[in-house]
Amino acid sequence: MASHCAWTWRSVPEKWPRIDTPVRNVVWAEVSDSVLEISFIARRRKKHALSLVHITGRIKDDQVQLATAFATSLLDAAYAGKRWVKRHRRLRVFVNPKSGPGASVSHYLKRVEPIFQAARCVIETTFTQHPRHAQDLVRDLDVDQYDAVVTMSGDGLVHEVVNGFAEHALPERALSIPIAPIPTGSGNGLCINLLGVEDGYDVCAAALNAVKGQPLRIDLCSITQNDTRIYSFMSQVVGLFAIVDLGTEYLRFLGSTRFLVGYVIEVLKLKPCPVKLSVQVVESDKKRMVENLHAYQARARAKTSGATVPDADTSSLAAASTVVASPLPDSKATSAPASPLDDGWITFDKPMSYVYAGKGPYVSKDFMQFPVSLPDDGLVDVVAQEITTRKAMLDAMDGSENGDSYWLSTQHYWKARAYRVEPLTSKSCLSVDGEAYPFEPFQVECHREMATVLSPCGYYQAQFDLPQDSTSS
Numbered sequence: 001m002a003s004h005c006a007w008t009w010r011s012v013p014e015k016w017p018r019i020d021t022p023v024r025n026v027v028w029a030e031v032s033d034s035v036l037e038i039s040f041i042a043r044r045r046k047k048h049a050l051s052l053v054h055i056t057g058r059i060k061d062d063q064v065q066l067a068t069a070f071a072t073s074l075l076d077a078a079y080a081g082k083r084w085v086k087r088h089r090r091l092r093v094f095v096n097p098k099s100g101p102g103a104s105v106s107h108y109l110k111r112v113e114p115i116f117q118a119a120r121c122v123i124e125t126t127f128t129q130h131p132r133h134a135q136d137l138v139r140d141l142d143v144d145q146y147d148a149v150v151t152m153s154g155d156g157l158v159h160e161v162v163n164g165f166a167e168h169a170l171p172e173r174a175l176s177i178p179i180a181p182i183p184t185g186s187g188n189g190l191c192i193n194l195l196g197v198e199d200g201y202d203v204c205a206a207a208l209n210a211v212k213g214q215p216l217r218i219d220l221c222s223i224t225q226n227d228t229r230i231y232s233f234m235s236q237v238v239g240l241f242a243i244v245d246l247g248t249e250y251l252r253f254l255g256s257t258r259f260l261v262g263y264v265i266e267v268l269k270l271k272p273c274p275v276k277l278s279v280q281v282v283e284s285d286k287k288r289m290v291e292n293l294h295a296y297q298a299r300a301r302a303k304t305s306g307a308t309v310p311d312a313d314t315s316s317l318a319a320a321s322t323v324v325a326s327p328l329p330d331s332k333a334t335s336a337p338a339s340p341l342d343d344g345w346i347t348f349d350k351p352m353s354y355v356y357a358g359k360g361p362y363v364s365k366d367f368m369q370f371p372v373s374l375p376d377d378g379l380v381d382v383v384a385q386e387i388t389t390r391k392a393m394l395d396a397m398d399g400s401e402n403g404d405s406y407w408l409s410t411q412h413y414w415k416a417r418a419y420r421v422e423p424l425t426s427k428s429c430l431s432v433d434g435e436a437y438p439f440e441p442f443q444v445e446c447h448r449e450m451a452t453v454l455s456p457c458g459y460y461q462a463q464f465d466l467p468q469d470s471t472s473s
């Protein structure tokens with residue numbers, strides 16, 4: 001069967017335009033009571049967002065058998081792939097009415113739920129009523145009842161689900177349930193990484209991923225602070241970007257633009273980030289990290305296209321990581337100060353504007369903070385931005401969506417097994433996956449392949465290359 005199909009109504013083309021869509025976008029096809037029904041996701045016009053399209057038509061009695069065979073083959077092809085996709089997925093859905101500019105409930109009812117219904121998914125939906133509502137519910141989730149947990153929100157609800165799973169009586173089993181994010185928040189970093197920049201804000205593309213996506217194992221970071229331990233799938237930030245993240249609630253109506261406005265305000269203030277940073281470094285050569293990224297992406301693409309690829313990831317970074325994949329690993333965090341040169345630990349003591357660490361290239365659509373991040377290398381990317389001039393900080397906005405600041409000589413970038421932050425004052429903030437945590441000492445460790453998300457292609461969709469002259473480092 002061709003990878004694309006098209007339906008054409010030639011007699012009245014202006015009323016019945018031609019719509020092309022990949023077979024993968026078909027969510028259902030059947031003949032029932034002599035009516036052929038096909039549901040698929042497509043763009044009605046070239047530049048339109050994706051939407052659900054139904055076509056139905058009455059079949060003449062003598063053609064019912066033929067039409068039924070067609071619908072069966074189409075559905076088989078639509079749910080085939082490198083790996084077979086289960087039909088009728090059982091989805092536990094959480095919708096955060098307060099995420100982003102506040103349109104998630106109407107988007108869910110008008111655009112997302114109809115896709116799940118068309119795909120004959122079994123859905124159980126909760127509209128969250130307060131912070132941590134989703135976390136409380138997934139903590140006791142019946143792990144045998146669901147094929148995926150869907151978060152219709154920003155990254156905050158994903159953070160809740162990951163932490164709820166970690167608190168589950170069967171954490172390993174819970175963390176193996178894939179999370180499928182649908183973007184209605186402000187940053188939506190995970191959606192952009194999974195669906196790409198073009199579709200990262202498209203709720204229908206994300207709903208299709210919930211119906212058809214393949215499991216992708218991702219690393220989690222654990223953050224130990226005093227006696228508590230929380231898990232982060234995306235980012236930990238102190239300094240300028242923590243204030244941008246947490247101090248711009250009053251600009252929520254602006255969607256993701258709130259981060260740009262917040263950045264300009266904070267750059268004009270140019271406050272230093274009052275912390276001591278220690279990092280257990282595995283790699284710090286910027287060019288080598290890009291080369292490792294390209295090797296990883298080539299392997300991942302070859303795997304998805306069905307070409308022969310080596311089974312084991314033999315990249316130097318993956319081999320260097322010794323963190324074992326276990327569901328709730330013991331913390332190695334200690335309150336003792338890091339000893340320089342001990343087991344790869346370094347201490348960074350230049351004045352900084354921020355420390356930004358995490359997993360996944362994009363943290364929002366305008367900002368690729370971790371361009372060389374890999375989903376499952378067992379390493380957390382740690383960035384320390386030296387204090388520089390206001391002009392240099394504002395200039396850095398240009399190209400931030402392409403990760404250009406990676407090449408700044410004032411931006412220090414490490415792949416690390418762990419790192420530690422010790423505040424030198426009590427007045428600042430810590431943002432973990434966009435959520436506020438106490439500004440107190442914390443240590444972060446990366447744990448390989450600890451959680452699962454759904455992905456259309458099996459890798460993060462972000463492009464990052466060496467600079468053309470290839471002389472910077």
Ligand SMILES: Nc1ncnc2c1ncn2[C@@H]1O[C@H](COP(=O)(O)OP(=O)(O)OP(=O)(O)O)[C@@H](O)[C@H]1O
Nearest residue numbers: 099100128129130131153154155156185186187188
């Ligand atoms: N009914 C509710 N009322 C108030 N807050 C809620 C409710 N449900 C969930 N929350 C909280 O809303 C916060 C923000 O949610 P979310 O992260 O989904 O959106 P966002 O901040 O706009 O997006 P992003 O994290 O991508 O920037 C989270 O801390 C979550 O716990």
